[in-house]
Amino acid sequence: MIDTASKVREHYTVTDLIDRIKAALETIAPEDQPLTVSQLAPIDHFHSRGILATTDLADAVGLSPTMRVLDLGCGIGGPARYFAETFGCTVVGVDLSPSFIDAATYLTARCGPSDRLTFQVGDALHTPLEAASFDVVFLHHVAMNIEDRVALYAEVRRVLKPKGRFAIHDIVLRDGDIVYPAPWARDASTSFLLREGETRATLEHAGFKVMHWSDDTKIALDWWKSTAANPPTNELNLSIVMGSDFPVKSGNLARNIRENRVGVLSAVCTLD
Numbered sequence: 556m557i558d559t560a561s562k563v564r565e566h567y568t569v570t571d572l573i574d575r576i577k578a579a580l581e582t583i584a585p586e587d588q589p590l591t592v593s594q595l596a597p598i599d600h601f602h603s604r605g606i607l608a609t610t611d612l613a614d615a616v617g618l619s620p621t622m623r624v625l626d627l628g629c630g631i632g633g634p635a636r637y638f639a640e641t642f643g644c645t646v647v648g649v650d651l652s653p654s655f656i657d658a659a660t661y662l663t664a665r666c667g668p669s670d671r672l673t674f675q676v677g678d679a680l681h682t683p684l685e686a687a688s689f690d691v692v693f694l695h696h697v698a699m700n701i702e703d704r705v706a707l708y709a710e711v712r713r714v715l716k717p718k719g720r721f722a723i724h725d726i727v728l729r730d731g732d733i734v735y736p737a738p739w740a741r742d743a744s745t746s747f748l749l750r751e752g753e754t755r756a757t758l759e760h761a762g763f764k765v766m767h768w769s770d771d772t773k774i775a776l777d778w779w780k781s782t783a784a785n786p787p788t789n790e791l792n793l794s795i796v797m798g799s800d801f802p803v804k805s806g807n808l809a810r811n812i813r814e815n816r817v818g819v820l821s822a823v824c825t826l827d
């Protein structure tokens with residue numbers, strides 16, 4: 556039987572990802588030309604509201620240059636590069652998918668700031684990271700793929716310093732069946748959404764205190780609607796990373812939100 560982590564990894568595997576990214580960048584930044592962190596924003600923040608959600612959550616946490624930050628389920632590293640470049644902090648990105656980590660490393664070598672960023676393959680449920688070694692942990696649209704939330708939040712708690720902060724941006728379950736394929740899962744076998752109340756109760760049970768709790772469902776839906784009405788006019792879009800059926804998956808996510816099947820939550824919790 557195939558385990559859940561392998562199925563999730565397979566869901567996010569795109570063949571020849573770095574070549575696909577290079578081809579998409581050809582018109583704006585060929586290999587021998589400079590590339591900036593902000594130029595990559597259309598393809599490297601894969602969550603509802605893209606970089607807007609990344610900046611809002613970073614502002615809610617309050618990052619500073621002395622901080623050591625962990626981005627769990629970092630994808631190809633867009634949020635991690637944004638945190639390091641904008642706030643000067645040091646960031647470690649961990650992701651289940653080797654092809655995403657390779658792409659994160661390639662893109663960071665091209666546009667930096669590579670001295671403050673490292674990426675490694677790993678499972679968020681049991682990372683090889685040292686205990687009490689991070690000031691902030693981010694989890695942007697990752698928990699949907701993780702069934703054992705108790706173990707996930709325990710691992711976050713383990714790696715956080717005593718006054719550390721945990722920043723979450725999640726899809727949560729509401730009423731009705733989810734329409735698949737969704738961006739995070741082809742079917743229910745790798746989809747593990749909790750309701751908003753269950754999420755909060757599980758976090759509090761793990762020892763986190765909620766500092767900021769926001770229902771972002773409406774702003775996320777408005778963003779998905781405006782993205783659908785104004786599709787990207789160049790090659791630089793999320794289909795490169797999420798596969799050619801991304802328009803179907805993102806359309807289903809917008810439908811799931813519109814029909815109140817799922818909601819979008821952002822939160823910041825602390826251990827102090």
Ligand SMILES: C[S@@+](CC[C@H](N)C(=O)[O-])C[C@H]1O[C@@H](n2cnc3c(N)ncnc32)[C@H](O)[C@@H]1O
Pocket residue numbers: 560563564567599600601602627628629630631632633634649650651652655677678679680694695696697700701738739
């Ligand atoms: C929707 S993407 C979001 C990527 C990134 N956080 C972002 O917002 O740009 C979900 C990511 O979670 C990763 N992921 C899912 N389950 C994971 C696990 N158990 N451990 C580490 N990463 C995981 C996937 O490989 C994928 O990169």
